[in-house]
Amino acid sequence: xxxxxxxxxxxxxxxxxxxxxxxxxxxxxxxxxxxxxxxxxxxxxxxxxxxxxxxxxxxxxxxxxxxxxxxxxxxxxxxxxxxxxxxxxxxxxxxxxxxxxxxxxxxxxxxxxxxxxxxxxxxxxxxxxxxxxxxxxxxxxxxxxxxxxxxxxxxxxxxxxxxxxxxxxxxxxxxxxxxxxxxxxxxxxxxxxxxxxxxxxxxxxxxxxxxxxxxxxxxxxxxxxxxxxxxxxxxxxxxxxxxxxxxxxxxxxxxxxxxxxxxxxxxxxxxxxxxxxxxxxxxxxxxxxxxxxxxxxxxxxxxxxxxxxxxxxxxxxxxxxxxxxxxxxxxxxxxxxxxxxxxxxxxxxxxxxxxxxxxxxxxxxxxxxxxxxxxxxxxxxxxxxxxxxxxxxxxxxxxxxxxxxxxxxxxxxxxxxxxxxxxxxxxxxxxxxxxxxxxxxxxxxxxxxxxxxxxxxxxxxxxxxxxxxxxxxxxxxxxxxxxxxxxxx
Amino acid sequence: xxxxxxxxxxxxxxxxxxxxxxxxxxxxxxxxxxxxxxxxxxxxxxxxxxxxxxxxxxxxxxxxxxxxxxxxxxxxxxxxxxxxxxxxxxxxxxxxxxxxxxxxxxxxxxxxxxxxxxxxxxxxxxxxxxxxxxxxxxxxxxxxxxxxxxxxxxxxxxxxxxxxxxxxxxxxxxxxxxxxxxxxxxxxxxxxxxxxxxxxxxxxxxxxxxxxxxxxxxxxxxxxxxxxxxxxxxxxxxxxxxxxxxxxxxxxxxxxxxxxxxxxxxxxxxxxxxxxxxxxxxxxxxxxxxxxxxxxxxxxxxxxxxxxxxxxxxxxxxxxxxxxxxxxxxxxxxxxxxxxxxxxxxxxxxxxxxxxxxxxxxxxxxxxxxxxxxxxxxxxxxxxxxxxxxxxxxxxxxxxxxxxxxxxxxxxxxxxxxxxxxxxxxxxxxxxxxxxxxxxxxxxxxxxxx
Numbered sequence: 035x036x037x038x039x040x041x042x043x044x045x046x047x048x049x050x051x052x053x054x055x056x057x058x059x060x061x062x063x064x065x066x067x068x069x070x071x072x073x074x075x076x077x078x079x080x081x082x083x084x085x086x087x088x089x090x091x092x093x094x095x096x097x098x099x100x101x102x103x104x105x106x107x108x109x110x111x112x113x114x115x116x117x118x119x120x121x122x123x124x125x126x127x128x129x130x131x132x133x134x135x136x137x138x139x140x141x142x143x144x145x146x147x148x149x150x151x152x153x154x155x156x157x158x159x160x161x162x163x164x165x166x167x168x169x170x171x172x173x174x175x176x177x178x179x180x181x182x183x184x185x186x187x188x189x190x191x192x193x194x195x196x197x198x199x200x201x202x203x204x205x206x207x208x209x210x211x212x213x214x215x216x217x218x219x220x221x222x223x224x225x226x227x228x229x230x231x232x233x234x235x236x237x238x239x240x241x242x243x244x245x246x247x248x249x250x251x252x253x254x255x256x257x258x259x260x261x262x263x264x265x266x267x268x269x270x271x272x273x274x275x276x277x278x279x280x281x282x283x284x285x286x287x288x289x290x291x292x293x294x295x296x297x298x299x300x301x302x303x304x305x306x307x308x309x310x311x312x313x314x315x316x317x318x319x320x321x322x323x324x325x326x327x328x329x330x331x332x333x334x335x336x337x338x339x340x341x342x343x344x345x346x347x348x349x350x351x352x353x354x355x356x357x358x359x360x361x362x363x364x365x366x367x368x369x370x371x372x373x374x375x376x377x378x379x380x381x382x383x384x385x386x387x388x389x390x391x392x393x394x395x396x397x398x399x400x401x402x403x404x405x406x407x408x409x410x411x412x413x414x415x416x417x418x419x420x421x422x423x424x425x426x427x428x429x430x431x432x433x434x435x436x437x438x439x440x441x442x443x444x445x446x447x448x449x450x451x452x453x454x455x456x457x458x459x460x461x462x463x464x465x466x467x468x469x470x471x472x473x474x475x476x477x478x479x480x481x482x483x484x485x486x487x488x489x490x491x492x493x494x495x496x497x498x499x500x501x502x503x504x505x506x507x508x509x510x511x512x513x514x515x516x517x518x519x520x521x522x523x
Numbered sequence: 524x525x526x527x528x529x530x531x532x533x534x535x536x537x538x539x540x541x542x543x544x545x546x547x548x549x550x551x552x553x554x555x556x557x558x559x560x561x562x563x564x565x566x567x568x569x570x571x572x573x574x575x576x577x578x579x580x581x582x583x584x585x586x587x588x589x590x591x592x593x594x595x596x597x598x599x600x601x602x603x604x605x606x607x608x609x610x611x612x613x614x615x616x617x618x619x620x621x622x623x624x625x626x627x628x629x630x631x632x633x634x635x636x637x638x639x640x641x642x643x644x645x646x647x648x649x650x651x652x653x654x655x656x657x658x659x660x661x662x663x664x665x666x667x668x669x670x671x672x673x674x675x676x677x678x679x680x681x682x683x684x685x686x687x688x689x690x691x692x693x694x695x696x697x698x699x700x701x702x703x704x705x706x707x708x709x710x711x712x713x714x715x716x717x718x719x720x721x722x723x724x725x726x727x728x729x730x731x732x733x734x735x736x737x738x739x740x741x742x743x744x745x746x747x748x749x750x751x752x753x754x755x756x757x758x759x760x761x762x763x764x765x766x767x768x769x770x771x772x773x774x775x776x777x778x779x780x781x782x783x784x785x786x787x788x789x790x791x792x793x794x795x796x797x798x799x800x801x802x803x804x805x806x807x808x809x810x811x812x813x814x815x816x817x818x819x820x821x822x823x824x825x826x827x828x829x830x831x832x833x834x835x836x837x838x839x840x841x842x843x844x845x846x847x848x849x850x851x852x853x854x855x856x857x858x859x860x861x862x863x864x865x866x867x868x869x870x871x872x873x874x875x876x877x878x879x880x881x882x883x884x885x886x887x888x889x890x891x892x893x894x895x896x897x898x899x900x901x902x903x904x905x906x907x908x909x910x911x912x913x914x915x916x917x918x919x920x921x922x923x924x925x926x927x928x929x930x931x932x933x934x935x936x937x938x939x940x941x942x943x944x945x946x947x948x949x950x951x952x953x954x955x956x957x958x959x960x961x962x963x964x965x966x967x968x969x970x971x972x973x
Contacts, residue, residue: 107578422889437904440871450895452914455886461912463899 302337321380324352631688631720770800787813799830
């Protein structure tokens with residue numbers, strides 16, 4: 035049981051009270067008046083100096099949002115959010131648009147240093163080839179700095195705040211914004227469409243393999259603000275990009291709302307790898323404060339042989355409501371979802387994925403590991419669907435959960451819908467039932483059933499962790515040792 | 524998007540409300556029974572017929588399927604008994620190699636004259652639902668109410684409100700029945716009617732019984748059946764239960780609910796064979812009230828044409844050290860739709876629970892579809908729970924293997940399908956019953972071939 039003990043210790047060490055990033059930076063900021071109405075939407079749009087079509091797009095979303103109701107099907111509970119009691123726009127003063135890092139508020143730079151996010155482009159030391167990551171830093175409602183822009187531009191890669199892309203590449207933004215997550219998609223996505231402030235925009239031209247990892251680092255600093263960022267990534271034919279996302283927030287007694295939308299588009303033969311280490315402030319052990327993380331993330335494998343892979347390590351947020359999904363539209367496209375969700379204290383996690391098989395010969399894979407401790411609830415909710423045309427669709431799903439302590443809950447709610455006879459879907463939720471064939475193979479070579487199971491499970495855990503880029507290795511390392519011994523479906 | 528806006532009552536909902544207003548005065552029972560019916564009907568009025576918006580009915584749209592509410596079946600007159608006896612012998616032949624004591628329901632009403640009531644051994648007490656409700660014995664009413672099982676289900680609430688026929692069986696302590704009880708549901712053949720029956724079986728401490736539910740329906744017109752069976756398995760008692768719902772005419776709806784409670788060390792094993800026919804919703808609610816209980820819900824569904832069969836299970840582990848198994852196989856041909864929803868919920872304190880749930884489906888045609896939703900809800904840390912669900916087509920290699928040995932393709936497929944379904948029927952312990960089920964499955968498979 036040593037491995038289980040190790041897991042217990044490990045989870046304790048990520049206890050909510052030990053949240054490291056809970057400091058507040060004292061940075062003067064400019065805010066829109068509290069509350070939400072058409073004027074606020076216009077205000078945000080004007081702040082960004084947006085073209086008329088986008089202002090109209092936002093207003094349309096806002097009017098639609100007024101007619102919608104907050105979803106209540108997830109296994110989470112929280113007091114009703116007063117949407118009129120939030121600031122929808124907050125930007126550090128001196129911004130927007132510092133020309134270079136020297137113009138950026140030094141306090142802000144210090145904040146990112148404290149978080150371990152370098153905003154100054156590192157010099158390459160002689161003989162030392164460091165791996166570099168281009169970072170877009172989003173502070174409350176605006177992007178404050180984007181690094182390595184010049185070098186990326188050499189490769190033809192566009193990596194900039196979306197507010198800038200609206201001006202510099204309107205044709206791309208207009209074509210793809212809202213194409214994967216429509217304005218009317220769901221309550222939070224519609225709200226985001228109306229008030230989104232900033233986020234990253236990425237375009238990889240045909241045949242280009244992005245020369246470095248791209249990363250966005252989100253920080254909520256102001257009190258009573260909501261963060262509504264919008265990320266749009268387009269991988270043109272035959273291109274490849276790996277994108278990382280990290281997030282933190284100060285410790286505050288009241289809950290803060292984070293409602294982001296992420297849209298990925300992969301054209302023919304393109305591949306997008308999207309990794310998240312979500313570490314928003316989870317609230318204290320009594321459930322006071324913390325971020326409500328209501329996020330819509332969806333990728334469209336639009337082209338043939340395209341591939342989208344989601345990897346997430348979820349440890350923060352008071353409430354997580356998040357289902358990174360793949361629409362497998364192109365023939366032979368592939369979707370992947372790898373997730374480790376750890377909940378502690380009074381955290382509530384309702385997360386999972388959707389794999390919508392539309393094209394022929396599409397494959398998807400879901401590996402989800404949930405660990406709940408304290409008085410938290412951890413739910414996996416996922417859908418795998420093969421439409422009539424999706425011949426030879428393949429899915430493999432494996433979700434395991436581990437409960438630590440008597441007061442937490444772990445739940446699994448998969449929806450598996452096959453409308454095509456040649457679809458093959460497999461769903462498993464116990465470690466001992468991974469695959470009889472694999473077990474048999476290992477046991478035939480002299481391993482006991484337990485050893486064989488351990489070997490296969492380790493293989494699966496590695497599958498999740500190997501999906502994480504090097505840059506997240508440190509955080510991932512903490513989770514590598516998490517054993518699934520004694521786990522339940 | 525969840526919309527809480529309440530839709531206007533459909534024609535069927537309005538008709539049900541009118542029917543209930545008329546029937547409440549004549550439906551059997553008063554006092555507590557009356558209160559039970561009224562509360563159930565009120566919950567129906569608030570919720571309406573379940574549609575896809577109701578999570579538990581996500582894949583089965585009862586509101587859409589019930590376009591009109593058919594009139595309630597009337598009690599067959601005593602003069603019809605001899606004609607019904609002929610009909611019974613013709614439509615529901617005795618199970619080969621198995622002697623049973625029959626309890627016959629016609630359109631849901633218990634007919635003692637057609638039943639083997641007189642031949643029942645000591646320790647078995649039988650009473651019609653109407654008699655039980657009229658005499659208002661509190662224990663009987665509580666048994667029938669099956670509190671805490673499927674309470675939020677609106678279809679079951681309709682059954683509670685309208686229950687008009689059925690039979691109550693009481694098995695005394697330490698009674699071992701030598702031959703199975705068989706509840707035979709026969710339809711009188713009346714055109715277009717609704718049947719609301721509720722039966723109950725109380726098995727006292729240490730008793731052992733096998734219960735078969737056989738059905739026959741010859742009618743070519745649509746009917747609505749909404750039937751429920753309550754089984755209370757006492758301490759250390761053991762019950763084997765086999766249910767073969769009759770394939771109804773197309774356009775029919777059939778909601779069959781099973782509510783089971785298991786006391787300490789009780790043993791319950793239930794099997795359902797669904798052979799399609801209209802819309803069938805099989806819902807089973809099982810709760811472990813005492814430690815060391817063992818419960819199994821198994822079944823097979825063989826569907827073709829436009830059949831729609833929904834198996835929905837809710838297993839509640841309240842007591843510790845219990846063992847539950849759910850095992851279902853579905854074969855889908857034509858444009859059939861299969862649904863499997865299983866939820867195992869483990870309450871805080873139900874430690875050492877061992878639960879496993881499996882649903883496997885084979886799709887034989889492109890028009891067929893299968894929806895699986897195996898669900899786990901766990902609030903205790905020292906448990907072993909798991910579920911597995913697969914959907915696939917027949918393995919080409921296996922078919923080829925059989926064909927290479929000289930079997931025609933159709934025979935090879937039938938053989939593989941039979942083997943696939945047998946894994947479920949193997950869970951029935953009574954050998955003659957198992958053989959009976961295999962025969963029914965074989966008949967379905969050969970009908971498919973021809």
